[in-house]
Each structure stands twice: as structure tokens, then as C-alpha cells.
Amino acid sequence: MPGNPKRRAAWAAGLALAAAMLAGPAALSAELKLGLSADVSSLDPHFVNIAPNIAFSQHLFDALVHVDPDGKLIPGLATSWRAVDPTTWEFKLRRGVKFHDGSELTADDVVFSIARPAQLTSSPGPFTSYTKQITDAKATDPYTVRLKTAMPYGPLPLDLNSIFIVSKKAAQSASTEDFNSGKALVGTGPFKFASFKRGDRIEVTRNDQYWGDKPAWDKVTFRIITSDTPRLAALLSGDVDAIEAVPTADIAKLKTNPKYRLEQKTSWRTIFWHMDQSRDKSPFITDKAGKPLDKNPLKDVRVRQAISKAINRQAMVERTMEGLAVPASNIVAPGILGHADAIKPEAYDPNGAKKLLADAGYPDGFGITLHGPNNRYVNDDQVVQTVAQFLTRIGIQAKVETMPLSSYFGRARAGEFSMALLGWGSLAGDFALRSLVGTPDPNSGWGTWNWGKYSNPKLDEQVRASLGSVDEKKRADLAKEAAAAALKDYAVIPLHHQMATWAVRKGVRYAARTDEFTFAHQFRPE
Incomplete structure (x- = not known):
């Protein structure tokens, strides 16, 4: 190497740069x-x-x-x-x-x-x-x-x-x-x-x-x-x-x-409502004057269907979610095993919802408090507020209470709410149904996230049949049948599949x- 100090320094710097480039990603940033x-x-x-x-x-x-x-x-x-x-x-x-x-x-x-x-x-x-x-x-x-x-x-x-x-x-x-x-x-x-x-x-x-x-x-x-x-x-x-x-x-x-760069993908997570379907009296359901009702209207499938029909999912996706979601028809997202493509999102039908309420014995509606987290899902607080507005239009006087996840999950699991928002991601429909709407049983582990305590023995058998198949095609078909049965009974009310977004420098x-x-x-x- 020539003895010129500047030349030696330049040569050393060039070697250092080349070494850094060859070292790969780990050398580019320590943290x-x-x-x-x-x-x-x-x-x-x-x-x-x-x-x-x-x-x-x-x-x-x-x-x-x-x-x-x-x-x-x-x-x-x-x-x-x-x-x-x-x-x-x-x-x-x-x-x-x-x-x-x-x-x-x-x-x-x-x-x-x-x-x-x-x-x-x-x-x-x-x-x-x-x-x-x-x-x-x-x-x-x-x-x-x-x-x-x-x-x-x-x-x-x-x-x-x-x-x-x-x-x-x-x-x-x-x-x-x-x-x-x-x-x-x-x-x-x-x-x-x-x-x-x-x-x-x-x-x-x-x-x-x-x-x-x-x-x-x-x-x-x-x-x-x-x-x-x-x-x-x-x-x-x-x-x-x-x-x-x-x-x-x-x-x-x-x-x-x-x-910055945005990285985006349609999520596996479905945002939906759990409804109290086990108790004769539910803690956050009242008449219009605020007096607790002696009868829980959410136990009636017609009321659950009315709530679903009252929600304009497309409008909520476009406005509340600002386009970063897809209206949901299933408990699991499209592309996931057991997603039934033939089932479409519930059509927005406020008049039909009012008729269902009247048929169920609630022509003037009732009062309910909607609960949800305010720091877990995309725009979760706004989602709860939007659904409350939709329900108010069909005569259900809806109040809203949202809270941090640290408080919310414990109270929801303890059954403190009448209607509670949950987001769930799963790689299989039967897998999700077992946890979300399976009859709760601590011995089997079923229904661990079934906040509404929904129970349908026939649906349980359909889910067991799907879970019991080691043939993936047969299992997918059985999972679709079980999902259709759960949705027909309004075991839960799906809202949308949210978009996952990362911002990266x-x-x-x-x-x-x-x-x-x-x-x-x-x-x-x-």
C-alpha cells in the first residue's frame, strides 16, 4: 500500500463501507x-x-x-x-x-x-x-x-x-x-x-x-x-x-x-357484538324511563335480528372506518377455513327491524347500554357510538360506555354487560365457533369467550363434527354449515373485518x- 496517509485513510474508509454493505441488514441499524x-x-x-x-x-x-x-x-x-x-x-x-x-x-x-x-x-x-x-x-x-x-x-x-x-x-x-x-x-x-x-x-x-x-x-x-x-x-x-x-x-x-410507507392487509379479525342470552333479567336493559326490565329482550331471536337489520354496515365502513374495513357476513374473514361465501352481510332494513321489535312485543323499543373498549380495535369507540345511533333510529334507546381494555375484558368476561363489542381473529371457523358461541364448559374449554352465554346443543354438535374431521375439505364444509346455523340464530352480530395497517419509516x-x-x-x- 502506498505511504500517502490520505490515500490510506480513503482506502480504509472504502473497506469499512464495503464491509458494512456485505454485513447485511443487522449492520445497518443497531436498534x-x-x-x-x-x-x-x-x-x-x-x-x-x-x-x-x-x-x-x-x-x-x-x-x-x-x-x-x-x-x-x-x-x-x-x-x-x-x-x-x-x-x-x-x-x-x-x-x-x-x-x-x-x-x-x-x-x-x-x-x-x-x-x-x-x-x-x-x-x-x-x-x-x-x-x-x-x-x-x-x-x-x-x-x-x-x-x-x-x-x-x-x-x-x-x-x-x-x-x-x-x-x-x-x-x-x-x-x-x-x-x-x-x-x-x-x-x-x-x-x-x-x-x-x-x-x-x-x-x-x-x-x-x-x-x-x-x-x-x-x-x-x-x-x-x-x-x-x-x-x-x-x-x-x-x-x-x-x-x-x-x-x-x-x-x-x-x-x-x-x-413513510404504509403496509396493509385485510385482517382476520371480525368485529362483532355479544348479547346476553342466558339471563331473564339483564343488567343494562331498561324501559324508556330507565326502569330495569323484568324480561330480557335479547333472548328473543327476533330482537337480535332487529338489531342486526338496524345496522348500516356499508355506511359504517365508509364513514366510521373511513374505508379501512369490509362489511362482515361471517364470524371469520374471507379466505379463512369455514367462511361461507354464500352468506351475505345483513341488509340494512330499519323498517323491517321495527316490525321485528313489534312482533317480539317491543313496539316502542327499550333502553340498553352498549359497552366496548376504547383502545383496542380500529376506531372502536366510534364504532360503538355509531351502532348506538342506528339502534336509536328503530326505537332502541342506546347509551354508550367505553373503557380501556385493561378494565373492559375482565368485566365483560364476568358477564357485567348486556351487549358487548369483541374483535376476534381465527384461522378456522369451527375453531372460532367453539370459543365464541360454544356452550360454556370449563371442563372442555368450550365457550371461553362466549360472553353472551349463548347455548345451542345442536350447534355444538355441528361444531364437534367439523372439529372431528381430519379431512380438510370435509371439515371446511362442516364448518360452513355450523357457521350458517350460528348466524341464522344471531348467536352474535358481525359488523366488519378491519384492515390492518402499519406505518414504517x-x-x-x-x-x-x-x-x-x-x-x-x-x-x-x-
Whole structure:
């Protein structure tokens, strides 16, 4: 090399630049900062079965089966799975997968993880609906697990997408608080735990021993920013690199701003109403003067149908949702197994709704309070307000009470409301029906999210028949039949399938996901 110092410096700088370019995405940015729209209430991957917790768990842990951005099952910790017979499933594990503490994943960890949700008896939202059907779990060798079910059960691989595999050694005597503190957070996921400040942020670092594609980031900070305006402000100020659940009112401006890119996809999430259908007297139903009614009108299918007919879904999609949704006719979104294409969204028919109310004995309507969250779904507070306006037009005097998710879910699950808004995403219709409208049964795990306590033994049998088929086409047909029966009975009232939207700063890319999950390891520098 010539002795000129300037030339040597230029040569060194050129080498450094070339090395950085060759090093790939990880060298381009040490840290990724993401703005999340919903709080992560627990880091214990088996404690609360809600989407924000599940999405975050996938950074620290893996499941046997993963899901691609389009909602299709793909291998996770299991490289393959098969139905050995109608009541036996076999899963083959990846070899050489390491936990964060360096120990090797074995079938014993899988068996332990499948059993653990049932041990968390204080869970406010149990994962047992995914494990109750398993009557026996056995490690036949260090890399093979066989699971027995009492009856034929087709969607078991899908169930196990939501059961995260923890280290038996780290978790067998651990409490949920040990997970929240980080003590028991030993997984096989793409990141390792760094810190957790509840309601504010979570920090993780790259797992360099990860078995899959390595994350591009040394460190990721998840900022919990549940309010729309501060979340958008964090993106515009550069405090975060990307946000989920972009406020609908700001999408048009962001589309024309060259500093940002929008990633969008029709979501698997259906927004719908649960209605109290079990009690003779419902807590938030009154006459027009505010006196509690002795008879619960929501138990009458004609009243439930009237409520559905009163809602102008197309107008709500265009105005309240600002075009970022699709009117719903089914409990699951189009393209999901069991979605019945032949069923169309309920036609807006306020006159028909009034006649149904009169036929049911409520010609002058009644009073009701609608409950919903105000920080969970796209424009959720406005959705509740809009539906209240539609109901008022047919004589149902509707009041509105919305609240943060942290308060809302617990009260809704406790049956405190008469009519409650819920959003649900699922990769199969029978899977959703089991949780949402199946007759509640803590022993079987059915109806864990059936807030209205709807019960129809015939529908339960239809759902069981669908779940019991290991033939996917037959299962899809049976799921459609069950969905049609539930919708005919107005077990719930679907509103719309919302659009999932991410805003990402220039220089970063993300593949939009139908499940709405924000995965740091799938963000890549351009």
C-alpha cells in the first residue's frame, strides 16, 4: 500500500463501507423501535389468551407450528406433523434447537408446555381451550411427541400454534410473576428478554443462536402507546421506526409523505357484538324511563335480528372506518377455513327491524347500554357510538360506555354487560365457533369467550363434527354449515373485518400480516 496517509485513510474508509454493505441488514441499524397499540399485560406465555400477549410471546418463544403472513400453517419447532390415526397426532421436532440458556430443546419440554396452561387456575383468559382435547402427551423419543385426543380432532396443529414451548427446567417451579420479572423467560425465540416496564416498554436483544432466520436488529424496544395521537406523534418525531394500528384519519396524509410507507392487509379479525342470552333479567336493559326490565329482550331471536337489520354496515365502513374495513357476513374473514361465501352481510332494513321489535312485543323499543373498549380495535369507540345511533333510529334507546381494555375484558368476561363489542381473529371457523358461541364448559374449554352465554346443543354438535374431521375439505364444509346455523340464530352480530395497517419509516420494510401481529424479526432494512 502506498505511504500517502490520505490515500490510506480513503482506502480504509472504502473497506469499512464495503464491509458494512456485505454485513447485511443487522449492520445497518443497531436498534429497532416499534410503537404497539395495545398493552402487553403479562410475559407469561400461558397466562392470558389475548392477541397482544400472544404476539409478543412469539419474540421470546416458539410454538410447534407457525403461521405465515397469509395465515397458512408452516413448520415451527416441529418440522412435520401427521394424524397417525383419528385420535393420535405425531409431531417431529427440529434437532439442535437451543433455549436461551444454552440447553437443548427436547420432547419433554413440549409435553411440559402443553400441560402447563391447565395448572394456571387463576388465568383471566385461559389457553386451555387449545389443550383440553388432549388426553395424553408422550415423548416417544427426544425429538418425537405423540398426542392423544378423546375423539377425532382435526385442528390440533392449529391449536398448538398458540401454545408456546417453555423450558421445563426454567419453568416447572416458576410463577407468572417469575416470567414477568424475566427470571423464567427462557425460550427458543429470535430474541432474548432484556427489560419490562409494565404499560410503557419492553426491551429485547437478538438471539444469535436462533434456529431460524436471524433478526436484523441487535436490540428492539417495544413502546406501549395505546392512544392513537401519541403513537403517530412518536413515529413522526422519530421516536419509533414503525407503528401498528395507524389512525384512520391520518392514513391519507401518510400515503403522500415520502418519509413513510404504509403496509396493509385485510385482517382476520371480525368485529362483532355479544348479547346476553342466558339471563331473564339483564343488567343494562331498561324501559324508556330507565326502569330495569323484568324480561330480557335479547333472548328473543327476533330482537337480535332487529338489531342486526338496524345496522348500516356499508355506511359504517365508509364513514366510521373511513374505508379501512369490509362489511362482515361471517364470524371469520374471507379466505379463512369455514367462511361461507354464500352468506351475505345483513341488509340494512330499519323498517323491517321495527316490525321485528313489534312482533317480539317491543313496539316502542327499550333502553340498553352498549359497552366496548376504547383502545383496542380500529376506531372502536366510534364504532360503538355509531351502532348506538342506528339502534336509536328503530326505537332502541342506546347509551354508550367505553373503557380501556385493561378494565373492559375482565368485566365483560364476568358477564357485567348486556351487549358487548369483541374483535376476534381465527384461522378456522369451527375453531372460532367453539370459543365464541360454544356452550360454556370449563371442563372442555368450550365457550371461553362466549360472553353472551349463548347455548345451542345442536350447534355444538355441528361444531364437534367439523372439529372431528381430519379431512380438510370435509371439515371446511362442516364448518360452513355450523357457521350458517350460528348466524341464522344471531348467536352474535358481525359488523366488519378491519384492515390492518402499519406505518414504517423510509429504509425499513414489513410484510403486512392477516393476523395483525407485529413481529420485530420480520422487519428488515431496505
